[in-house]
Amino acid sequence: MSSSFLNVQGLRKSFGGHLVVLDDINFQMEAGERVVVIGPSGSGKSTLLRCVMGLEKIDHGRIELEGVRYIEANPKSHKDNFVDIPVRNKVGMVFQHYTLFPHLTVLGNLILAPMRARGESRSSATQRAMQLLGRLGLESKAGAFPGMLSGGQKQRVAIARALLLDPKIMLFDEVTSALDPELVTEVEGLMLELAEQKMSMMIVTHDMWFAKRIATRVIFSADGRIIEDAPPSTMFTNPREPRTADFLKKVLHVETIS
Amino acid sequence: MGRYTWDFSVITANWDPLMAGLSVTLQLTAICAVIGLVGGFVVCQMVMSRIAPLRWVAVAFIELFRCTPALVQIIWIFYCVPFFFGVFYDPFYMAILALGMNITAFNAEAYRAAIQSIPSSHYDACTALGMSPLKKTIYVILPQAVLMAIPVLLTNTIGLLQQTSLVAIVAIADLMYEGKTLATQTYRPIEIYTTVAFIYFALSVPLSQVVGLCERRLRSRLA
Numbered sequence A: 001m002s003s004s005f006l007n008v009q010g011l012r013k014s015f016g017g018h019l020v021v022l023d024d025i026n027f028q029m030e031a032g033e034r035v036v037v038i039g040p041s042g043s044g045k046s047t048l049l050r051c052v053m054g055l056e057k058i059d060h061g062r063i064e065l066e067g068v069r070y071i072e073a074n075p076k077s078h079k080d081n082f083v084d085i086p087v088r089n090k091v092g093m094v095f096q097h098y099t100l101f102p103h104l105t106v107l108g109n110l111i112l113a114p115m116r117a118r119g120e121s122r123s124s125a126t127q128r129a130m131q132l133l134g135r136l137g138l139e140s141k142a143g144a145f146p147g148m149l150s151g152g153q154k155q156r157v158a159i160a161r162a163l164l165l166d167p168k169i170m171l172f173d174e175v176t177s178a179l180d181p182e183l184v185t186e187v188e189g190l191m192l193e194l195a196e197q198k199m200s201m202m203i204v205t206h207d208m209w210f211a212k213r214i215a216t217r218v219i220f221s222a223d224g225r226i227i228e229d230a231p232p233s234t235m236f237t238n239p240r241e242p243r244t245a246d247f248l249k250k251v252l253h254v255e256t257i258s
Numbered sequence B: 001m002g003r004y005t006w007d008f009s010v011i012t013a014n015w016d017p018l019m020a021g022l023s024v025t026l027q028l029t030a031i032c033a034v035i036g037l038v039g040g041f042v043v044c045q046m047v048m049s050r051i052a053p054l055r056w057v058a059v060a061f062i063e064l065f066r067c068t069p070a071l072v073q074i075i076w077i078f079y080c081v082p083f084f085f086g087v088f089y090d091p092f093y094m095a096i097l098a099l100g101m102n103i104t105a106f107n108a109e110a111y112r113a114a115i116q117s118i119p120s121s122h123y124d125a126c127t128a129l130g131m132s133p134l135k136k137t138i139y140v141i142l143p144q145a146v147l148m149a150i151p152v153l154l155t156n157t158i159g160l161l162q163q164t165s166l167v168a169i170v171a172i173a174d175l176m177y178e179g180k181t182l183a184t185q186t187y188r189p190i191e192i193y194t195t196v197a198f199i200y201f202a203l204s205v206p207l208s209q210v211v212g213l214c215e216r217r218l219r220s221r222l223a
Helices: A045-053 A106-116 A122-135 A151-163 A181-196 A208-214 A232-237 A242-252 B009-013 B015-047 B052-066 B070-085 B091-116 B120-128 B133-170 B175-186 B189-222
Strands: A006-015 A019-029 A034-038 A060-065 A068-072 A091-094 A169-173 A200-204 A217-222 A225-230
Touching: A006 A045, A019 A045, A019 A060, A019 A225, A034 A045, A034 A208, A045 A091, A045 A169, A045 A200, A045 B120, A091 A151, A091 B120, A106 A122, A106 A151, A106 B133, A122 A151, A151 A169, A151 A181, A181 A200, A181 A208, A200 A208, A208 A232, A208 A242, A217 A232, A217 A242, A225 A232, A225 A242, A232 A242, B009 B015, B009 B189, B015 B052, B015 B091, B015 B133, B015 B175, B015 B189, B052 B091, B070 B091, B070 B133, B091 B133, B120 B133, B133 B175, B133 B189, B175 B189
Parallel strands: A034 A200, A034 A217, A091 A169, A169 A200
Antiparallel strands: A006 A019, A006 A060, A060 A068, A217 A225
16 A cells, blocks of 8 residues: 555556556655646546546556545446545546536535535535635626636636535646636636645646646656656656657647746 | 308307317316326436336337327227226326327427436536435436426427317317317307317417527526
């Protein structure tokens, strides 16, 4: 058993048994780290996050949080992993397409899981939700339905919804990819605030400038493997692997960023 | 068209049987609408079930009632159910059985389409929020499915109101049947069928307006 905060061991994930998306991923992360995963489309970045969240059935391997195994491949079952749900519930995730529930107001979205999954009282959940919305400058939107919000506001509400469950680690899966460029900053700003509060994060993004700003560590993955794992200063200026350099050159249209 | 002298006194003189027929029509519609709302959801759950035999039964039920004319269904149930199963209820209940099963089949499809239109990311979001499959269904999937299905369910109900007129063929005294009887008795089919048509129209138009209103509100809400 490792003492790492998050420990992914021998993770293998395929679709239909033959399309291997993640191949023997071993990866550790300490509390307070902010790991940004970059790589070409189809390299398995999002799938890695989905596996850590427990949204995918894995073929092989296990995942531990704070030394407790909470996901393990279960060869006996064709459907499910072994999942320790209370531990998995310490992981929070925000998706590319907001995934706010359109039949509920902003407040309703925030208090749904605390009330229905955690058994918190409505008054207590509402109080905490309103406090959090206040901090994000969204309290006037508490009664609004998601359809009435801008993309940036929706994504900030989605982040707030995950934060209200007091996660130990937050996973961000391309959370700004669906946003208009002028709305990206408000979401990235919120993530930078969380970084200041030492929130542990795993982030998949195509925005290399943001990656450089927020990451304590950058992972370059391709073909289901981790090709390079380095601090942003090294990764973006002096990548060790030719594949990393090649990828960065393509996405940045320059040699390196400083 | 020759010179025809309209005489609507035949309507005022026979107001009572027409209203009695209308009452039967409304009762049939209301009862079958409720059966369809509940039954449709049950059949939809069966169609989406993991248990294959449940799926087969539900799919066979839906296809049977979608792929045969409602008129044939009514006549078949009216004549064949007593013959094959040795049961005979009041024709009114036989009509409820036939129309109720028909709208159940159509509503099941409306619910299914609504549930399938909910993005899979919502299921993921529920898992990420630590919600159990049951709570996910009750608090996230079901409310959205019902909201999204409302316009189609209401449209099906308008169709049901029109379809109740088919039961006149098996001598149930609904609006259409009373109209037909009066037309034969008074030799005034033009006035009578025009009035009957107007009544169906006047009942359906408000419902149809409600459908439009629902769609507009849902579009702005669920966008």
